[in-house]
Amino acid sequence: MNMYDSEKMAGILLEEGYALTDESQKADLIVFNTCSIRQKAEQKFKSELGRAKYLKKTNPSLKIAVAGCIAQQQGRAMLKKYPNIDYVLGPQNIHKLKDALKTDITKIFVEENPEVQYMDLPVLRKESVAAWVSIMYGCDNFCSYCIVPYTRGRERSRPSKNIYTEVYRLASDGFKEVTLLGQNVNSYRSDMDFVGLLKLLNTVEGIERIRFVTSHPRDLSDSLITCIKELPRVCEHIHLPLQSGSDRILKLMNRGYTFDHYIKKIERLRKEVPEIAITTDIISGFPSETEADHKATIDALKTIEFDGIFAFSFSPRPGTPALEMEGRLPDDVKSQRLYEILDIQDEITTNKNMKFKGTIQEILVEGVSKTDSDKLSGRTRGNKIVNFRADNSCAGRLVSVEIVKVMRHSLEGKAI
Ligand code: SF4
Incomplete structure (x- = not known):
């Protein structure tokens, strides 16, 4: 954002x-x-x-x-x-x-701007293949650790007509992918809901892929899962922040769901869209987190086997309820738990990536690889980075690539 x-x-x-x-x-x-x-x-x-x-x-x-x-x-x-x-x-x-x-x-x-959703500002886009598009601003969820509702204000959805026009123009300018942005895209609501918006944007010719972040587990509906399954331009990837595997900590975080609730959504997603990639966010060392709470998070990672995670130690933020909570953990305990989480997930991600070896993937080529200027780089529909050798003219195109090597954070391929 x-x-x-x-x-x-x-x-x-x-x-x-x-x-x-x-x-x-x-x-x-x-x-x-x-x-x-x-x-x-x-x-x-x-x-x-x-x-x-x-x-x-x-x-x-x-x-x-x-x-x-x-x-x-x-x-x-x-x-x-x-x-x-x-x-x-x-x-x-x-x-x-x-x-x-x-x-x-x-x-x-720094005043509140209740009209923020109606503003269509000029954008100097850094990339020429994939673009971000705001669909909403602010958040009403007030998770106890998070500063966003206080700094970005209450939730406001942008009119669907403005979003459609922006995406249509991006397609005319040659963009192939859009990522719809909002703190909780599932609660998008203007003259239509988020599912309606995805269906509308799925009609824009020239846009090959539609992604969206972030989804709140509580608001992830069955109809959205059906959209991911049925709309050809909507990619099979969802970022669904779990934050903790412990119900007690989830409650303290004011997340509005239990682990059981969360895992049922995962099961439904995987049943309907078996190839879906699922990523998440984890906060380790939330105030009063016990070894048992931490273990619940580790167990959650092992059970769900996410494709990737963003994990951080709890960081107390001024102005949030979590700042005042008792049981703040020492930094060394938070770090040690974080490393454990990252180590376990590294293994899971590597194992999951191994399953791609030998498969043919559709890659949207974004440009020259950031790690090797002799290679091009792009993403699978599940958002995995793939580096491979090919002619520069492939940039901005969908190409078929055979995955030949698997790394922890990316895949190596061969254009076919
Ligand atoms: S963590 Fe996300 S859902 Fe929760 S208050 Fe912050 S922005 Fe909103």
């Missing part, structure tokens, strides 16, 4: 006559699009901001803007703490970047 917001801010700046540079010492404006979902992201921002402060000494006309969730949370306090900052813009106010640049007075834009 933040990367997409950055593309929008770049689009606004391009319209204002700015150009992008990789060399920060040449910049007239530096925009930090911050994330506060975890403490580490905040620390990274602070050290980058320190570097920018020195650039301002050699280039006094340099402007510094801070956008994103840290900006939203800290607002005016941020300017007091860091007087070198010129503009502060929360995620609901990125469209005001344009106005901010027209004034020399320091500006703060």
Whole structure:
């Protein structure tokens, strides 16, 4: 979501006559699009901001803007703490970047923007094959560890007509894949629900693949599962955050489901769409998590065998109920549990990937591989990265590739 917001801010700046540079010492404006979902992201921002402060000494006309969730949370306090900052813009106010640049007075834009879903901003897309498309903003779920409902505001769905127009234009511009973005896409609701939206977008000629993130397990409906099964452009991949295998911890997290509820959804998904790839998020070391709770998460991983996970240690976030919870675990316990989770999942992912060896996969080629410039890189419908040798003219096309080698995070293939 933040990367997409950055593309929008770049689009606004391009319209204002700015150009992008990789060399920060040449910049007239530096925009930090911050994330506060975890403490580490905040620390990274602070050290980058320190570097920018020195650039301002050699280039006094340099402007510094801070956008994103840290900006939203800290607002005016941020300017007091860091007087070198010129503009502060929360995620609901990125469209005001344009106005901010027209004034020399320091500006703060962190107010609620109830119209955010109606804004169609210019986007400078980094990729030319796959594009992100926001379908909704904010979240109403208030998971006890999460800052999003406070920084991105309450849930608002974008009108289906605007989404359709954006996807139609992307197809006309040669894009082949769209990823629909929302904190909880399953609860999309405008003049139609999420299933209706998928059916509508499935009619856009030229778009070969439709993906979506993120789905909330509580709201994953049978009709959505049927859509994944029946709509040819909707990919067989779902990211369904579990967070913990312990019902007690799930309750403390305010997730709104039990493990039993979750696994029934997985069973239904696999029954209807046997080839579906399922990925998840896990938080290890939530306050008061016992060894038994941790073991329940390990057991969940072994039982479900996800295709991949994003796992992190619990990071207390100011302004969330979890910050006040008793039973905060020491860092070494959190890390040790996290490593255990990652080790077990590495083994599961490798075993799952082994099943691809010798199979022929349809790959949407995204471009040159990030790890080997002699190879092209693309993804399977299940979102697995495949690197293979082929002519550069394959970029942006669907090609058949035989999987010849399996790595933990990617597959190696041979174009056929
Ligand atoms: S559903 Fe996701 S975005 Fe919404 S509060 Fe929970 S973790 Fe945060």
